[in-house]
Amino acid sequence: MRACVVVFPGSNCDRDVAVALRQATGADPVMVWHRDADVPAVDLIVLPGGFSYGDYLRSGAMAAHSPIMRSVIDANRRGTPVLAICNGFQVATEAGLLPGVLMPNAHQKFVCRDVTLRVETSQSIFTSRYTAGQVVRIPIAHHDGNYHADAATLNALDDQGLVAFRYCDADGRPSLDANPNGAQRNIAGIFSRDRTVLGLMPHPERAAEPAHGGTDGRALFDSLLAALG
Amino acid sequence: MRITPEIVADHGLSADEFARILHLLDRAPNLTELGLFSAMWSEHCSYKSSRVWLRELPTEAPWVICGPGENAGVIDIGDGQAVVFKMESHNHPSFIEPYQGAATGVGGILRDVFTMGARPIAILNALRFGDPAHPKTRHLVAGVVAGIGGYGNCVGVPTVGGECTFHTSYDGNILVNAMTVGIARTDRIFYARAGGVGNPVVYVGSKTGRDGIHGATMASAEFDQRSEERRPTVQVGDPFTEKLLLEACLELMESDAIVGIQDLGAAGLTSSSAEMAARGGAGIELDLDQVPLRERGMSPYEIMLSESQERMLMVIRPGREADARRVFEKWELDFAVIGRVTDSGHLVLRHAGAVVADVPVAALVEEAPRYQRPWVPSPPQAAPEIAAPADMAAALRALVGSPDLSSRRWIWEQYDHMVMADTVQHPGGDAAVVRVHGTGKALAIATDCTPRYCAADPERGGAQAVAECWRNLTAVGARPLAITDCMNFGNPERPEVMGQFAGCIRGMAAACRALDFPVVSGNVSLYNETSGKGVQPTPAIGGVGLLDDLRHVTTLALKHPGDALALIGATAGHLPCSAFARTIAGTEAGPPPPVDLAAERRNGDFVRREIHDHGVAACHDLADGGLAVALAEMAMAGSLGATITATPGALPLHAWLFGEDQGRYLIEVPAGRAQGLLARAAMAGVPAILLGRVESLDSLTLPGGCSISVAALRTAHEAWLPAYMGEG
């Protein structure tokens, strides 16, 4: 599997996800600077976490309109999967790769901690190594993770099985208490309609090896390796 | 413009100091030159009150690569790697504008570390606020915590630990101390020295605006009504630009283009150019027309004294301007050649074609005044009687739920403490543990100080702060290597305050020597005083230790029901000046516990050896709240209970449970290994007793049969801070 990681000014989880990719696949991803005209021919494009353009104006907005994103969108149209983590998720929604928007957390504070997530489906190249309904523990770290979309969009996500992860309690219930940021319907991650884009607020690359204190994120990278070779 | 006595006074210079300037220059300075002296001779830049005392601190060890005097200290951790670290205060700005003050404090200390060629890998913050009941406190806590998080999170360096306590002495003067730790290659350390006559002097980063002019003099004066008028001088931080600056500097540092580099901190271009010239024994000539400006019409005075953030000054090798420019333009930062190195020994400034200042560098730096301020020793404290509480369990619950001992989760969950994916031990333990990227090694990092001890007995308090930091690093299994410090005190012109300063330094020096724990960098913040009321003496200590093998990392959480608990170190039941005395008995009087540095070392070395050679399941040092609080913290972290089977002997139970005798640890080992542990302790001359055992039940059983639910303790422990912040 050949992957690339798009680096925007202000990205800061680019190295972390590159390490996780290398550990899972044995190969170093290509790091692509945002001013490069095109993404290279790869099997996977990663939009990493961080604070692209300082999260100024709206998180993800300025990165979403940077030149490289046109190339990312084109590649995805031609079928290249996109993994969009945290700030990457914000970029992906602003760029129209995914529906909805990530608003500031309901409590107006940055939040960094482990959360429990329910894996909603194993029917995707990103989640095949999980089982549907599995409860996993993965960290979040964001100020703007409050997923918002209109009712029609939310219904469509649910009806078409496009919600990938939901914040839940230890027993797998997506309760109010388990929701760390006010996201509608406890949504932590969603797929695009054709399931070639996954956007998620939690950081699987921070739960990818024993030194992290948990390895529940590893299966996401293993799923990709299984699907993409 | 004629320099009148009023202008001199407005610049924070005394009549004697001005006379000294006249003598050094052999003429009257112009206003720009007066500004240069005012900044460089301020307490903040010159250390004029503290320097004579700081010399007493030990600064050397075989592993020290660079001690105090540079932007940060540097120590060797083997394999060609070095740790670069420093702590700094941003107290006054944070009181005036908590978010931006704290944020720019983090920005400044990050630059101090990456300017030396290190990639920052961890941030810590040591915070002191006023009485929780004081009307300003809540607002200050909210702003400071958001500001620290806002900056560090955006730059992408994890904030992994710190301290936060409350005391009424900080009502008008909060303390915001930030520490950064970075990793560099030992053969690629960069120093702030100008060298090579004719070499270009280069400015990079953000543009210069009218921000923070006179920040250094503000940090060197007591607060009064007029501070309000100085308000517009607060700087706004831009962490996004800092991230770009960090990456650009580290990228250029891969080449050999840089001769010397220094960040622009307090007193901006003035101190960076003068200090680089002084360290390199050179002169510098600057053309101020070349400085990138944010506003039109800035005077030389303003350009030189601006404290705009996210800027650096470099001397580069001749002919390398184009390479350097390419790197900074890639990162969309300003880049300008603004001068050159000379052999004149003078700082010469040109503006609009004229020389606007010409001052010997030595006059600004080496010739800055140095004072042996009068001081009086702090009076010894008589020990009060501390009565037993009616209910031990209730006292314990009240302590773990008190402002100073309750959980800081509300704070550290606002900090990204995991970015860089190398945080092995999160906030909440004795020390943060951060892996050295790509290796099996890790650094342990902690900040410590117990100001009430320092107030009661500065010398003991100073020694205790260093010892506690050393103990916290030891408790996670690390070998403590060196410290940085941040000396926060009141007005040094008061002999009592200087007495506190002198006492703390003596105590610190003794502890550093006894523990082989030298000081490699630090910062002094004086005049933390409002209307004659100073803060408790607060020498914050930031320590770094090394774990050669990550597998030895030990946490404080209880692990296995049935394991034995052993108490290492002697218990004398010292209650005066303890957290119990303050919170439960309502008295702050009395002397702090004695600090036996030889025992501290013996006990710590023993514990570390046990962790390495025999493995321990859990380890925690005993500090505020003594044995009972330490045990409660271990139980809460592990969600397990424990039964104490040992008895207090001749001591009153409350003194045994809550006394704060130093040099102690609680460790968990498999029951079958307990006797071996005790035998080895006896051989090493280390006091150790079997304290009790870990239980699967959710309760702590204290001597006398009283028991308390761990869940109830946790509720009390977790509740206070969110409730105080209005989120209960």
Next chain:
Amino acid sequence: MKARVHITLKRGVLDPQGKTIARALGSLGFAGINEVRQGKTVEIDLAETDAAAAHSTVAAMCAKLLANPVIEDYRIDLAEG
């Protein structure tokens, strides 16, 4: 010319910032607050001197970057500058 763009959340979109401000004002003792909504303004100083041209440029900026049509409305005010 100077353009000021006012960006507000669409009616019906929950405004957590506004809610937090309303709560904070309440706890400071201010009564009689029905609702608080927060918005932002972006002031742009343009070299363009023709009002119509400036307006259409700024509208393009809004569409491309300044506002997110999923949740935000905007309004443009122009002034000589």
Next chain:
Amino acid sequence: MKARVHITLKRGVLDPQGKTIARALGSLGFAGINEVRQGKTVEIDLAETDAAAAHSTVAAMCAKLLANPVIEDYRIDLAEG
């Protein structure tokens, strides 16, 4: 009544957001941008119906919470509502 508070950074105070927006607009191909400054607005819907009383309440809110006088200026507009 409805009050709208406009909060802007004082002249001379660095505006990292404005600076970054200006740069992003530039790289989107918009030319002739001299400067961009970002501010915020807080719209408060008050039960109070008297304009003078409303104004003084909102001014107090600004002083106490909404604006930070160290780095920000503010302006209050009132409207029937």
